[in-house]
Amino acid sequence: MTTLSAPPMPTLGHRASRWVSRNLIRIYAGLAFIYLFIPVAYTFAFSFNDAGKSNLVWQGFTLDNWKNPCGAPQVCHAVSNSIQIGVLSTLIATVLGTMIAFALGRHKFRGRTTTNLLIFLPMATPEVVLGASLLAMFLNLRVNPGFWTIVISHVMFCISFVVVTVKARIASLDPRLEQAAMDLYANERDTFRYVTLPLVMPGIAGAALLAFSLSFDDFIITNFNSGIESTFPKFVYVSAARGIPAQANVIGSAMFFIALFIVIIGQVVSRQRKKS
Amino acid sequence: MANSKVSQDTGDLVLNRVSKFYGDFCAVDDLSLTVPDGSFFALLGPSGCGKTTTLRMIAGLEEPSQGTIQIGDNDITTQKPYRRNVNTVFQNYALFPHLTIFENIAFGLRRRGIKDVKTEVENALNLVELGHLAERKPGQLSGGQQQRIAVARAIVNRPEVLLLDEPLGALDLKLRRQMQIELKRIQMEVGITFIHVTHDQEEAMTMADTIAVMNQGKIEQMGSATELYEAPKTAFVANFLGQCNLIKAKVQSRAGGKAVVTAKGHTFEVPLSRVSTDSDSVLLGVRPEKLRLDDRGVNSIKDCVVTDRSFVGTSTQYLVRTPWDLELVVFEQNDEGLHDLHVGDKVSLEWDAEHTFALDGAQDINAGADLEDEE
Numbered sequence: 001m002t003t004l005s006a007p008p009m010p011t012l013g014h015r016a017s018r019w020v021s022r023n024l025i026r027i028y029a030g031l032a033f034i035y036l037f038i039p040v041a042y043t044f045a046f047s048f049n050d051a052g053k054s055n056l057v058w059q060g061f062t063l064d065n066w067k068n069p070c071g072a073p074q075v076c077h078a079v080s081n082s083i084q085i086g087v088l089s090t091l092i093a094t095v096l097g098t099m100i101a102f103a104l105g106r107h108k109f110r111g112r113t114t115t116n117l118l119i120f121l122p123m124a125t126p127e128v129v130l131g132a133s134l135l136a137m138f139l140n141l142r143v144n145p146g147f148w149t150i151v152i153s154h155v156m157f158c159i160s161f162v163v164v165t166v167k168a169r170i171a172s173l174d175p176r177l178e179q180a181a182m183d184l185y186a187n188e189r190d191t192f193r194y195v196t197l198p199l200v201m202p203g204i205a206g207a208a209l210l211a212f213s214l215s216f217d218d219f220i221i222t223n224f225n226s227g228i229e230s231t232f233p234k235f236v237y238v239s240a241a242r243g244i245p246a247q248a249n250v251i252g253s254a255m256f257f258i259a260l261f262i263v264i265i266g267q268v269v270s271r272q273r274k275k276s
Numbered sequence: 277m278a279n280s281k282v283s284q285d286t287g288d289l290v291l292n293r294v295s296k297f298y299g300d301f302c303a304v305d306d307l308s309l310t311v312p313d314g315s316f317f318a319l320l321g322p323s324g325c326g327k328t329t330t331l332r333m334i335a336g337l338e339e340p341s342q343g344t345i346q347i348g349d350n351d352i353t354t355q356k357p358y359r360r361n362v363n364t365v366f367q368n369y370a371l372f373p374h375l376t377i378f379e380n381i382a383f384g385l386r387r388r389g390i391k392d393v394k395t396e397v398e399n400a401l402n403l404v405e406l407g408h409l410a411e412r413k414p415g416q417l418s419g420g421q422q423q424r425i426a427v428a429r430a431i432v433n434r435p436e437v438l439l440l441d442e443p444l445g446a447l448d449l450k451l452r453r454q455m456q457i458e459l460k461r462i463q464m465e466v467g468i469t470f471i472h473v474t475h476d477q478e479e480a481m482t483m484a485d486t487i488a489v490m491n492q493g494k495i496e497q498m499g500s501a502t503e504l505y506e507a508p509k510t511a512f513v514a515n516f517l518g519q520c521n522l523i524k525a526k527v528q529s530r531a532g533g534k535a536v537v538t539a540k541g542h543t544f545e546v547p548l549s550r551v552s553t554d555s556d557s558v559l560l561g562v563r564p565e566k567l568r569l570d571d572r573g574v575n576s577i578k579d580c581v582v583t584d585r586s587f588v589g590t591s592t593q594y595l596v597r598t599p600w601d602l603e604l605v606v607f608e609q610n611d612e613g614l615h616d617l618h619v620g621d622k623v624s625l626e627w628d629a630e631h632t633f634a635l636d637g638a639q640d641i642n643a644g645a646d647l648e649d650e651e
């Protein structure tokens with residue numbers, strides 16, 4: 001029983017629970033980050049493992065893997081393939097997707113709603129199904145799966161993501177800016193070039209980065225349509241049977257840090273722009 | 277300096293029977309208008325009256341459903357906006373956020389293929405007194421500064437007609453007053469035709485040589501601020517510009533340059549020149565500051581009661597109820613003849629015949645009242 005006149009002295013348990021309730025959000029955020037980054041940390045740590053054949057057990061620290069990332073057979077060929085496929089499919093998907101986004105975002109035409117819906121379909125379809133159908137299609141057309149069938153498949157599923165990203169940017173664009181450009185003697189082409197495109201550019205750049213990471217990362221569709229050609233995810237999958245070489249961890253960690261670096265640079269630049 | 281593709285017409289801007297429909301909705305209804313070359317013209321009306329649509333048709337951002345628009349002898353009705361020698365100051369300025377102030381102002385010049393833009397841009401910046409901001413981006417400027425840059429960006433092109441779409445709407449009152457004077461000065465300096473769209477009657481009266489009052493897609497009345505205020509032709513104009521007392525009345529006779537009208541047993545006189553209808557049913561109008569709290573005049577109402585008073589500095593505003601329960605507004609200047617009445621006091625009203633006007637009695641007596649603050 002507590003009296004109303006004097007507040008009870010806080011007990012240790014009280015204080016602890018108060019501390020928890022005050023810092024609940026921080027604790028939760030900390031746990032969430034740990035959960036998210038444990039795999040990355042694990043990958044990074046094991047890139048320094050003096051692994052030998054199997055990289056499953058810690059054998060001792062070494063820098064050899066980082067000094068010689070191409071040390072494992074075929075790994076650099078696979079990475080170079082992945083980069084080439086990524087760049088090509090990003091370029092094609094970004095150009096095509098941006099054009100579709102402008103058509104959908106700026107023009108009214110018959111079948112626009114249907115197109116909007118159809119654009120979403122590849123994102124909603126299971127990748128295994130897409131991969132298998134694409135392979136069936138290529139075989140029916142008597143095209144041998146290889147480098148170019150991978151590019152075609154990647155362009156196909158990247159386009160949807162590009163369209164959605166760029167369209168969001170176009171939707172947030174104030175139409176009065178384009179009207180102002182027209183009012184200031186810019187014809188349709190100049191308005192697009194000097195006003196619309198520069199303003200939509202951040203959206204296009206974001207879409208391109210997304211497309212590249214999707215393409216670089218893709219395993220399922222690639223596995224169906226690559227024939228004997230290798231990509232980095234496929235290399236990792238195939239070598240998993242015999243033991244993944246530590247070089248895979250090196251390349252994976254490097255990709256992570258490059259991405260992190262790009263994001264940080266982007267943040268710094270945009271912050272400086274706001275300041276100046 | 278101009279690109280040959282941009283029309284170089286000079287002369288009056290003429291709208292001839294222009295209409296604009298959006299589906300079944302008629303935004304602008306058979307509008308005819310002549311804006312003299314070099315004048316400061318205001319399109320005044322409540323929101324939704326069609327004034328902005330009219331402006332956008334002149335800019336080329338909308339195409340009229342019917343009618344023609346001309347500058348001088350050149351028909352520009354269907355001309356693309358970038359071919360017209362007309363520039364717009366947009367309501368929210370629409371400065372290009374990715375370009376510096378310098379490049380914003382140079383935009384129109386560059387698109388017309390002018391190579392050396394530096395002097396022109398600097399002159400325009402100096403005209404709006406913001407030369408030191410050339411290298412900033414629009415996001416770093418205050419609302420008032422952005423507004424001036426928008427004016428500079430339009431004026432640097434020396435358009436034949438400059439359109440201003442509620443350009444001061446987003447500014448606070450003090451800045452608005454300052455910019456009104458500023459815009460007037462700039463207009464005098466450059467001598468370009470300004471067409472100013474606004475819902476603020478005070479702004480229109482301060483700045484414009486000629487005001488067209490618009491309502492429901494039509495022009496109600498056009499004239500100088502004084503004409504519109506002192507001799508409105510419709511109840512809408514009477515109520516929309518300032519405050520107005522309107523009394524339902526009947527014309528008894530028209531002779532000797534004056535009309536005699538009666539309302540609820542009272543007889544009033546109006547000069548015939550100030551009667552804008554042939555109908556015998558009229559709305560008798562008189563402005564609040566023309567009413568006096570006395571009973572000697574030709575037009576007077578006795579046995580009224582004060583129902584409200586408020587002191588507003590330069591004057592005291594009274595609400596006075598007539599014997600037939602109509603409330604009239606009276607402004608009394610705060611000088612020596614002050615009456616200092618209180619709520620409940622008996623009072624008489626009087627005013628001069630030449631301050632009275634008579635409008636067609638078939639109109640809504642409240643048309644245009646309490647509309648000006650809508651936006």
